[in-house]
Amino acid sequence: MENNSSLFDGNGISNKPFHRDGFQESLWQKSADTPGEYGEFDPSTLYDTLIVGAGITGLTTALLLQEGGKKCVIVDAHSPGFGTTGGTSAHINTFADTTYDEVEKDFGKEAAVQFAESIARSVAMIDRLVQKYNIECDFEWKNGYVYSETDQETEELNTLFESALSAGVSAKIAEHAPAPVPYKKAVVFDRQAQFHPLKYISALQKHFVEKGGVVINNTLIEGVDSEDGHHVAKSADKQIKAKTVVYATHIPPGGVNVLHFRNAPYRSYVIAATLADGAYPDALIYDMQEPYHYFRTHTTDGQQYLVVGGHDHKTAHGDPEQSFADLIEYTKQCYQVEEVVARWSAQYYVPSDGLPYIGQLPGASSGIYTATGFNGNGMILGTVSAMVISDLILHGQSVDEDLYSPGRIKPIAGFTEFVKENADVAARFIGDRFGIEEIKSISEIPADSGQIVEFDDQKLAIYKDQNGRVSALNPVCTHTHCIVNWNNAEKSWDCPCHGARFDTDGVVLTGPARENLEKVNINMQNQ
The missing domain is CATH 3.50.50.60 (FAD/NAD(P)-binding domain)
Known part of the structure; x- marks a missing residue:
């Protein structure tokens, strides 16, 4: 994939045909x-x-x-x-990351049933709109399989299965599952779906x-x-x-x-790959590992792709490049990958309850x-x-x-x-202001990368593009004043507190921040 140093023009508008909030093209x-x-x-x-x-x-x-x-x-x-x-990754499910068991424990049996019914109505709504307007979006009904590999995972899968049945969701024990690895047990949910978002x-x-x-x-x-x-x-x-x-x-x-x-920001990672043996799964597939993985097949322009996601972490807390590397390596352990044709990440928010x-x-x-x-x-x-x-x-x-x-x-x-998430926010607000590396010359920063540094007695977010052009910014997020971190995979500055993200010129990519990072003029004689 071509590695342009600047995804956005001077107005913060993407230079790609269908715009998105990161460098990687989905x-x-x-x-x-x-x-x-x-x-x-x-x-x-x-x-x-x-x-x-x-x-x-x-x-x-x-x-x-x-x-x-x-x-x-x-x-x-x-x-x-x-x-x-x-x-x-465009999965359409009748179950969610928050299990019906968790909802029942925290809100009651009636709430778990209501949660399931509202999800079922949303799946039906997507289908209704596709049918009513004859939307060509690669919409397909699929079975969804969730499988376990250890005894502990099997216990968790049993709870997932039983709570889904209790909430009125259609599911059954699978006699055979298209899991990419040996498994102990699998559950199949019918009438799941996928589409081109x-x-x-x-x-x-x-x-x-x-x-x-x-x-x-x-x-x-x-x-x-x-x-x-x-x-x-x-x-x-x-x-x-x-x-x-x-x-x-x-x-x-x-x-x-x-x-x-009450919401914590997370990054999720996805790849699309072609397979050497053509063994693309005809289902939505999920493991119960930590970090987890999920698989499906999508066909576009006559070409099949294996779409794989997972290895999530809290925004600006993990290493995006490592998450991509781990996801690709795991996929190669499960499938005969011919080529990874795309990799991208996205942000979501986890509610505290x-x-x-x-x-x-x-x-x-x-x-x-x-x-x-x-x-x-x-x-x-x-x-x-x-x-x-x-x-x-x-x-x-x-x-x-x-x-x-x-x-x-x-x-x-x-x-x-x-309590945990907000204690973490407080820790990042204070801790990230200390231990910032002091540099004597901008030349110490590699091309096409960014770094939080102390330079000329200033704390700065500095990005150097492939041609040596330098963008210097105040690293203090304009939302609640935490220190942003560099995301080398998406070429963005990400806030570890509430998930605001900025491009290399400091332009807001995603909220909750509304104001851009402040640009700083630096003494380039020390470059």
């Missing part, structure tokens, strides 16, 4: 056309709903509202699919615009004011008026919000909604979010509003995780 970017329908924005219009963010959550919400007779506008700081939707949301955008919706790209919403019963969103060159606002941004942007402390937060944004004016905390299940829970929020806006209520309420208070559920 398989989906290689095989999808950029949406071409945008509608015409009218600054004098009071829109029914402004949706901030054009991933699966935002576009599904917008289309459902437009179908319901509302007049909506979508605004994205970059472009559709720029964030996690463009980097997903960018082809899917491109079609959602097309039909949203056909129904009168408006899409505005490359526009960062800097803040929202509430006045006279409606909201006014402001960007550098626009004001957008709307009766309601939906933040479909994966984590609410802007100043510190309680949800920033296991369930996503969907509904009225805590601390915000009435009619401002959010959806976050999808764990590794963004395709299904993003769709759940769209269904919940569209129901709240269209009908004033949702059957799932209490279960997913962002204002819920559970003193026991998730408390340990809440």
Whole structure:
């Protein structure tokens, strides 16, 4: 893969055909056309709903509202699919990373059943939209297999299986499973699915615009004011008026919000490979290792690819290059890999109590909604979010509003995780300010890499491109002032506290930060 030193131009806009929030190009970017329908924005219009963010959550919400007779506008700081939707592995499941057993223990049996039912409705919603609009997005129904390799994993698999049955999910013990390694036990879930995420949301955008919706790209919403019963969103060159606002941004942007402390940011890694023997699995496959792995096959332009994911770690805490190396090495142990044709990563947020937060944004004016905390299940829970929020806006209520309420208070559920993650944030806020390497010359930094250093008595985030051009930034994240870390795989500066990410010029890639990293002029005589 060509290693361009700069993914973004001076305005923070990707130079690749289908934009995404990292240097690595996903398989989906290689095989999808950029949406071409945008509608015409009218600054004098009071829109029914402004949706901030054009991933699966935002576009599904917008289309459902437009179908319901509302007049909506979508605004994205970059472009559709720029964030996690463009980097997903695109599994559609009736089970989630938070198991039904965990939900039942923390919220009760009724909540576990409700969680399962809402997930089933989201899978049915994706199928409905694909069928209704004849969306060509490689949608396929598959069986999903989960297998164990040790006695401990088998105990955990038994719990996963029994709790799924208890919640009403269709599953059974598999007599034979397409596991890539010897296994002790396997469970099969029927009516799982997969698709091409960018082809899917491109079609959602097309039909949203056909129904009168408006899409505005490359526009960062800097803040929202509430006045006279409606909201006014402001960007550098626009004001957008709307009766309601939906933040479909994966984590609410802007100043510190309680949800920033109830969700922890994680990076997940994915590769696409061709196989020398053509032994591509015809199923969705998951192991129970730690770190875990998951496999599936995707065919695009007549070529089959093995898509493999896993080796997650908290954002800016692990080594992305090592995660890719470990994932590739493990895949080669399981399959006869001919060539790794793509590798990419994406970000997701783990909620402290296991369930996503969907509904009225805590601390915000009435009619401002959010959806976050999808764990590794963004395709299904993003769709759940769209269904919940569209129901709240269209009908004033949702059957799932209490279960997913962002204002819920559970003193026991998730408390340990809440304390652990926020203690970690505090530790990084203080600890990362010490022990920074002092350098005498910029020449000490290798080409095409970045480093947090002390240079000329300043703490700096310095990136040097392949041609020796140097970009120096203040390393203090503009959200809550933690010190960013360099992500060499995605050529970005990542915040270890709440997951804000910036490109090599300091431009915000993903929230919750709204402001770019400060550029610093340095004395290049010491280069």
